[in-house]
Amino acid sequence: MTVENPTIADLGENEALKRTVSRLNSSDFAIIGSGDDAAVIATNADRFVVTTDTMVEGHDFRLDWSTAFDLGWKAVATNIADVAAMGARPTALVVALAVPGCTEISWLEAFADGLREACQTLAPGVGVVGGDLAAADQVFIAVTAHGSLEGREPVLRSGAKPGDTVAVAGTLGRAACGLALLQSGEATAISAYDDWVNVQRRPQPPVKAGIEASIAGATSMLDISDGLAKDAHRIARASEVTIAIDRAQLAGFEAMLEEPAMRIAASAIEWVLTGGEDHSLLATFPAGAEIPRAFKPIGVVTERGSAAVLLSGEPLTERGWDSFVG
Amino acid sequence: MTVENPTIADLGENEALKRTVSRLNSSDFAIIGSGDDAAVIATNADRFVVTTDTMVEGHDFRLDWSTAFDLGWKAVATNIADVAAMGARPTALVVALAVPGCTEISWLEAFADGLREACQTLAPGVGVVGGDLAAADQVFIAVTAHGSLEGREPVLRSGAKPGDTVAVAGTLGRAACGLALLQSGEATAISAYDDWVNVQRRPQPPVKAGIEASIAGATSMLDISDGLAKDAHRIARASEVTIAIDRAQLAGFEAMLEEPAMRIAASAIEWVLTGGEDHSLLATFPAGAEIPRAFKPIGVVTERGSAAVLLSGEPLTERGWDSFVG
Numbered sequence: 001m002t003v004e005n006p007t008i009a010d011l012g013e014n015e016a017l018k019r020t021v022s023r024l025n026s027s028d029f030a031i032i033g034s035g036d037d038a039a040v041i042a043t044n045a046d047r048f049v050v051t052t053d054t055m056v057e058g059h060d061f062r063l064d065w066s067t068a069f070d071l072g073w074k075a076v077a078t079n080i081a082d083v084a085a086m087g088a089r090p091t092a093l094v095v096a097l098a099v100p101g102c103t104e105i106s107w108l109e110a111f112a113d114g115l116r117e118a119c120q121t122l123a124p125g126v127g128v129v130g131g132d133l134a135a136a137d138q139v140f141i142a143v144t145a146h147g148s149l150e151g152r153e154p155v156l157r158s159g160a161k162p163g164d165t166v167a168v169a170g171t172l173g174r175a176a177c178g179l180a181l182l183q184s185g186e187a188t189a190i191s192a193y194d195d196w197v198n199v200q201r202r203p204q205p206p207v208k209a210g211i212e213a214s215i216a217g218a219t220s221m222l223d224i225s226d227g228l229a230k231d232a233h234r235i236a237r238a239s240e241v242t243i244a245i246d247r248a249q250l251a252g253f254e255a256m257l258e259e260p261a262m263r264i265a266a267s268a269i270e271w272v273l274t275g276g277e278d279h280s281l282l283a284t285f286p287a288g289a290e291i292p293r294a295f296k297p298i299g300v301v302t303e304r305g306s307a308a309v310l311l312s313g314e315p316l317t318e319r320g321w322d323s324f325v326g
Numbered sequence: 327m328t329v330e331n332p333t334i335a336d337l338g339e340n341e342a343l344k345r346t347v348s349r350l351n352s353s354d355f356a357i358i359g360s361g362d363d364a365a366v367i368a369t370n371a372d373r374f375v376v377t378t379d380t381m382v383e384g385h386d387f388r389l390d391w392s393t394a395f396d397l398g399w400k401a402v403a404t405n406i407a408d409v410a411a412m413g414a415r416p417t418a419l420v421v422a423l424a425v426p427g428c429t430e431i432s433w434l435e436a437f438a439d440g441l442r443e444a445c446q447t448l449a450p451g452v453g454v455v456g457g458d459l460a461a462a463d464q465v466f467i468a469v470t471a472h473g474s475l476e477g478r479e480p481v482l483r484s485g486a487k488p489g490d491t492v493a494v495a496g497t498l499g500r501a502a503c504g505l506a507l508l509q510s511g512e513a514t515a516i517s518a519y520d521d522w523v524n525v526q527r528r529p530q531p532p533v534k535a536g537i538e539a540s541i542a543g544a545t546s547m548l549d550i551s552d553g554l555a556k557d558a559h560r561i562a563r564a565s566e567v568t569i570a571i572d573r574a575q576l577a578g579f580e581a582m583l584e585e586p587a588m589r590i591a592a593s594a595i596e597w598v599l600t601g602g603e604d605h606s607l608l609a610t611f612p613a614g615a616e617i618p619r620a621f622k623p624i625g626v627v628t629e630r631g632s633a634a635v636l637l638s639g640e641p642l643t644e645r646g647w648d649s650f651v652g
Binding site for chain 1: 332374377381384456461462
């Protein structure tokens with residue numbers, strides 16, 4: 001089907017972004033520009049990492065499911081996960097917030113509390129260094145996070161090599177499980193599995209593990225924000241390799257989700273493969289590397305075959321979250 | 327009047343921000359944190375400047391008054407003006423954009439064109455290094471801009487000293503005039519004064535002048551984003567001085583606006599004093615400094631008197647743009 005003036009919904013987020021970014025000029029100061037988890041910018045004598053992410057009411061969150069504290073926490077967590085995925089130490093955030101004029105100050109204060117607590121818990125030393133507050137009809141949150149590479153090279157998506165071990169730090173599928181529970185509307189299930197719901201509301205990305213992976217020589221890494229299936233494709237594509245995941249190695253992640261999955265007639269393995277909002281890290285390590293304990297091996301990198309990503313030998317389709325298609 | 331759960335509209339933007347920021351923890355890496363035009367962040371061996379600004383449909387712009395190109399341009403201009411106001415050279419931007427799914431791709435492309443053209447025209451070498459595209463019910467644009475101090479100290483709001491000369495680089499009141507013309511709905515007036523309307527749509531902040539001011543030894547500087555009256559108060563307050571503006575020195579700015587002001591029965595001097603969106607620079611220079619040619623002297627800094635800002639000897643009230651109050 002050809003559309004004369006296609007909308008973003010017609011094309012999907014990736015294509016819309018690609019068409020948009022292709023029209024931009026590059027920065028003279030960009031060592032790594034757009035296309036990875038974060039950009040690396042030269043200063044006179046050193047460089048810093050920067051990344052930005054947006055959350056919109058009614059699209060990325062609901063005010064009846066997330067408190068202002070949750071949203072502040074999540075805005076920090078999602079962004080520092082991208083910094084960590086470069087192997088960098090988060091240093092500073094700026095926060096752009098737009099809210100209706102009728103928003104209560106106590107809501108703003110709780111939002112700020114969430115920002116602060118997430119900074120102090122997830123990445124001690126990081127803080128909000130600026131921001132903007134604007135009026136809007138719905139709540140918008142855009143955070144830009146910065147990080148320091150501390151003299152190391154950034155860990156990109158493009159460095160995976162055949163023979164590398166594929167590994168995950170953090171949980172898989174829990175945030176998706178939590179979202180499904182919220183969507184089910186089943187109050188007793190929501191309260192019975194509140195640990196899962198809380199991963200959706202206040203994700204805990206393994207920030208330290210990102211730095212450890214860099215020090216251990218990780219060849220590629222990213223923040224699993226759109227699901228293992230989709231994000232493994234991103235590494236496979238950027239590195240021109242095949243990522244071969246062993247389903248047996250996912251059993252531990254799956255087991256944690258089976259009870260709530262049965263409760264609401266959902267699929268635990270689907271959550272593991274396509275749930276992104278745990279903000280865990282997916283990385284590859286060369287043979288012989290001492291893989292940090294926070295990482296669990298789930299597969300290997302092979303020469304590029306006919307499929308970019310395999311699950312126990314079968315092609316794994318690229319599916320997961322798209323802001324516009326859903 | 328005391329309100330039990332005051333809203334942002336109840337308190338105004340400044341107070342709402344103050345209450346919010348007071349609850350945040352600071353960054354270990356912030357040399358200059360929130361409260362100025364931009365924040366300064368240490369990296370291992372050097373530092374960079376970062377600032378963020380937001381534009382929301384229906385609040386900060388109307389899609390029938392501004393094209394997508396205009397909005398891309400303006401998003402860049404408003405942010406690099408803040409970088410320039412620190413005396414820094416803009417280096418890189420990240421852009422968070424949220425739009426309805428029904429937005430046409432051509433709109434996004436034109437937006438990107440506006441980003442690119444503004445970068446190349448206003449600050450050659452700067453570019454977009456990352457971003458995020460999200461779904462929303464209204465258009466929301468948040469840009470974070472970064473800059474390099476090139477070894478210089480940042481020019482803050484707090485350094486003005488009695489005896490300094492107060493000077494402006496760029497125009498005053500033109501964007502406000504352009505907005506008033508658009509609001510008047512008078513098509514012939516809008517087309518007769520399209521140069522003024524275009525300052526509203528595509529401001530041209532004097533970026534180079536910011537760097538020149540820093541080199542010339544400016545003691546304080548900011549981007550006039552909320553109007554001369556309001557922004558002069560910001561320097562006066564941060565520096566604990568009085569800014570004494572000579573109205574005669576504003577005559578040149580006023581003269582440029584008198585024709586369109588008469589046409590729609592408005593006040594040219596009000597636009598000069600309260601119109602902010604030209605994104606010009608207000609700076610102070612010590613006696614003996616060679617003031618860059620881009621700057622026009624408009625007054626002097628004196629010891630703090632009873633009023634923070636004087637206009638030809640009379641107290642000038644602090645008025646101008648507030649995102650929530652209007």
